[in-house]
Amino acid sequence: MQNLGDLFFVVISRTVYVLSTELLQHYRQLSRSQFTVVDLETTGHRPPWSRVIEVSVLQATLTDDILHHQTHVVNPGVPVPAGITRFTGITQAMVDVAPRSGEVWQEYLPLLSTGVLTAHNLSFDYGFLKSEFNFVGVPYVRDEAEQLCTVKLSRLMLSDLPSRSLPYLVEYFGFEVGRSHRAEADTLACWLLLKYLLTEFVTASDEVLLRRLGNQWVSLRTAAEILQVPTARAKKWIRDADLEYRLMGSYNTPRFQRSAIEQLYWDHHAGSDRI
Numbered sequence: 001m002q003n004l005g006d007l008f009f010v011v012i013s014r015t016v017y018v019l020s021t022e023l024l025q026h027y028r029q030l031s032r033s034q035f036t037v038v039d040l041e042t043t044g045h046r047p048p049w050s051r052v053i054e055v056s057v058l059q060a061t062l063t064d065d066i067l068h069h070q071t072h073v074v075n076p077g078v079p080v081p082a083g084i085t086r087f088t089g090i091t092q093a094m095v096d097v098a099p100r101s102g103e104v105w106q107e108y109l110p111l112l113s114t115g116v117l118t119a120h121n122l123s124f125d126y127g128f129l130k131s132e133f134n135f136v137g138v139p140y141v142r143d144e145a146e147q148l149c150t151v152k153l154s155r156l157m158l159s160d161l162p163s164r165s166l167p168y169l170v171e172y173f174g175f176e177v178g179r180s181h182r183a184e185a186d187t188l189a190c191w192l193l194l195k196y197l198l199t200e201f202v203t204a205s206d207e208v209l210l211r212r213l214g215n216q217w218v219s220l221r222t223a224a225e226i227l228q229v230p231t232a233r234a235k236k237w238i239r240d241a242d243l244e245y246r247l248m249g250s251y252n253t254p255r256f257q258r259s260a261i262e263q264l265y266w267d268h269h270a271g272s273d274r275i
Helices: 020-030 082-088 092-096 101-112 122-135 150-157 166-173 183-203 206-214 220-227 231-241 258-269
Strands: 035-042 052-061 065-073 116-119 147-149 245-248 253-257
Touching: 020 183, 020 206, 020 258, 035 082, 035 101, 035 122, 035 183, 052 082, 052 101, 052 183, 065 101, 065 183, 101 122, 116 122, 116 183, 122 147, 147 150, 150 183, 150 206, 166 183, 206 258, 220 231, 220 253, 220 258, 231 258, 253 258
Parallel strands: 035 116, 116 147
Antiparallel strands: 035 052, 052 065, 245 253
């Protein structure tokens, strides 16, 4: 059995952090950063056909807390579906009198170009940001090292909870942020969640954090990333090792405990990644 002390001689040579020791170091380093938390309300789920109708950006650090927070309703010149109004409370009348998209995105570009870009389900917000900036002729790209998704972080640190949706976590932690599914409230909720989780990385011991990370139940795809092998080979290794699994989610997908997968990694890669 690999002891915890030995694990810290892992060489972090990959840009994707998959081992618990790598994740521990990554998030501890990241905790020193300034974060740019963004939330968007949109007319649907598929850019560029769907458009942004509200944006909120919050900038903060763990040491100074919130440095800046601003929000705008946006007029992209398209109808707001009735279902979106029911979901968000944003009406067509509110959008019609709001600043046009080009004006808003020019104002927000400097904010969104600094700090670690952070959102709850970042792939959704980042995809819309790239699309909206494309409409105004501005390329928008953030380096992967400057991105943070609090859904992924929550899955890692809060694996025992039945849901990692933002409204659920707001209720679970008792965050006082106002109505969910409005951009200003959701950026604040995302920041409070991030602050809570990163503070644990800063204050908890290595042993406590590694044990907590090891409790995560991961999919076969994630297991293959941890093992650094194709999915088919990962499946064979897991089957040969007779690892415990749980059927989870609405599709009863098999999931495996991270600590067992990482031990399997060390069994097959002993000595290959250590100094």
